[in-house]
Amino acid sequence: MIRCEEVLKHLYExxxxxxxxxxxxxIEDHLKQCKYCCKHHDFEIELKNLVQRSCYQNKAPGVLKSKISSMLGDIQPE
Ligand SMILES: [Zn+2]
Structure with missing residues (x-):
């Protein structure tokens, strides 16, 4: 199995x-077995959705924003 850092490095790609x-x-095999990378993957998907939605609506839905904030932990989005 490839390492977490490899997965995270290629996550956007x-x-x-x-x-x-x-x-x-x-990548898929790793994500199935690794909760850590899976969480990162889910976060990136949520973030992508958020960016797409905010492009259309010109504002981020509060629920999604707080969800992402909690996923990020102590790192807060802009
Ligand atoms: Zn991993």
Missing amino acids: YIDRQLEGVTYSE
């Missing part, structure tokens, strides 16, 4: 379907 250097199945 994986989400954007522009993966280079590792295969999709390598």
